[in-house]
Amino acid sequence: MSLSGTTIRTRRGAPAARAIALLTAIAVGAAAGPSTIPARAQDAATRGLPVIRDAEIEQLLRDYAQPILRAAGLAKQNVRVVVLGDRSFNAFVMDGRHIFVNAGALFDAKTPNEIIGVFAHETGHLAGGHLQRLREQLASAQTASIIALMAGIGMAVAGARSGGSGNVGAAAIMAPQAAIMRSLLAYVRTQEDQADHAGVKFLNATGQSPRGMVDLFKRLSNEVLFNSRYIDPYMQSHPMPADRVAALETLARSSPYWDRKDSPELQLRHDLMRAKLSGFLERPESVANRYPLGDHSLPARYARAISTYRHGDLRQALTQIDGLIQVEPNNPYFYELKGQALLEGGKPAEAVAPLRQAVALAHGTPLIEILLAQALNATNNPKLAEEAVGLLRTAISREPESPEAYSQLAMAYGRKGDLANADLSSAQAAFTRGDIKTARQLATRAKTRLPIGSPAWVRADDIVNVKTPNSNAGIQ
Ligand SMILES: [Zn+2]
Secondary structure (H helix, E strand, O other): OOOOOOOOOOOOOOHHHHHHHHHHHHHHHHHHOHHHHHHHHHHHHHHOOOEEOOHHHHHHHHHHHHHHHHHOOOHHHOOEEEEEOOOOOOEEEOOOOEEEEEHHHHHHOOOHHHHHHHHHHHHHHHHOOHHHHHHHHHHOOOHHHHHHHHHHHHHHHHHHHOOOOOOHHHHHOOHHHHHHHHHHHHHHHHHHHHHHHHHHHHHHHOOOOOHHHHHHHHHHHHHHHHOOOOOOHHHHHOOOOHHHHHHHHHHHHOOOOOOOOOOHHHHHHHHHHHHHHHHHHOOHHHHHHHOOOOOOOHHHHHHHHHHHHHHOOHHHHHHHHHHHHHHOOOOHHHHHHHHHHHHHOOOHHHHHHHHHHHHHHHOOOHHHHHHHHHHHHHOOOHHHHHHHHHHHHHHHHHOOOOHHHHHHHHHHHHHHOOHHHHHHHHHHHHHHHOOHHHHHHHHHHHHHHOOOOOHHHHHHHHHHOOOOOOOOOOOO
C-alpha cells in the first residue's frame, strides 16, 4: 500500500488511539505468553497506528455503514469509518465520531455481510454510549492500575476461553484491583450483549442478514481456541465466550433475513477491496499464492496488477491495468491506479489524463482530486498550476485535515508565483500535521505578504495566535 503518501496514505494515529493500541498490545502480550510481550508492546508504542486512505475502500465502507447508522438514528453525527494499516483483526469505537477497522479485518471478512455485521455491532456500542461510560470508569482508576487491569482482562479472557476459571489474571494482581477487574469484566460483558442485540436490530431494520456477524464471531472464537499464541485484539476488547456467541446465534436465527445474501455487485466490490489490500500490503509471493495466474477473475487480476506496479515492472503493470479498464471502462479506481502507477513511476505528464478520467468518473472524490493535483504539480508546467489550485481548494473543503492537500496547494501557489498564499498553505500543512511551531513561523511570514484584514490574512492570524495543538490533527 502506498505508505509514502499517494492515494493510499498512512499517517500517525492520534495519541488516544496509540494509548489504546498500547493497552491492547499489553493485554495481548499478557494473554499470549511472555515471549510476545516486548515485541507487541514496543511495536505499538513506537510505530503508532498508520491510517490507510483510499477512495475506493472508503466509499465501499461508507456504503456498508450508512444504512446501519441511519437505522441507529446516528445519520446526522457524521460518523466516519477509519481504516488502520494493521494486519490483525480489529474494529472498535472510541469517540462517537469514528468507527475504526483494521485492514486485517477487511481482508479476513469473506463477505460484505460479515463486515456489515461488525459495523452493526460497533454501532450498537456507539448508540448505547458505551465508550463514554467505559472511559469514565477507566478515568477513576490510576494509569498503572489500568494497565494491570487490561493485562488482567487479557489473561482472564484467555483463561475463560481455554476452559479455565478465568482467575489466572485475577490471581496475578492485587486483591482490590481484582475486585475492580471483576466488575469491569462484568461491565464489558454486559455491553457486548447489548451491542449484539442492537446490532441484530439494526440489521433487521435494514433488511440485512445477521448471519455474517454470527459466522465471523464463531470463526474468531474458534481461532482463539486453537491458537493460544496469538489472539486478535478484537477478542481482547470484545470478549466472546461460547455462551455469548450461542445467545447471539439464537437471536440472529430468528431474523426474517437470516438467509438473505449480499448482491453479486456488492460481493464483487468487496472482493476487489480485499484484492487491493493484498496487492498493496502483501509481498509478491503471497499475492501470487493467493491469486495464481490461472485465476482470471477481476479481483485476481487487480491484485496482480497492483503487485506488479508496486514491486515489478511499470510497463507490464500498465498492460495489466489497461486490461482491467477494458473490462470495466467506467470504473474510476482503475484509472486512478493507472495514474498512480505512472506518477510514482516518474511519469507525471502521462498520469494526468487517466487521473482526470478518474476524477470525472468518481464525482467529487477529494483523495483522487488531490492525486491529480499532485500529478499536475509534478509536471512543472506553470500553466497547469491554476487547475491544481482549483482541485485542491475543492478537495480541502471536504478534507480539511489533509496535510498532503495543503502541501500540494502550497506548491501550486508557488508555481503561480503567489508566495503569500504559498506561505499560508505551508502553514496550514504544518498545522494539520501538528507541527505548531513551524505553522506559526510560516503564518507570520504569510501575514507580511497578505493584505491586512483579508480572509487569508485572518486565517494566517488565527494560526499565529493558536494556543494549544489541534488535538484532531492527523485523525480525520
Ligand atoms: Zn463489542
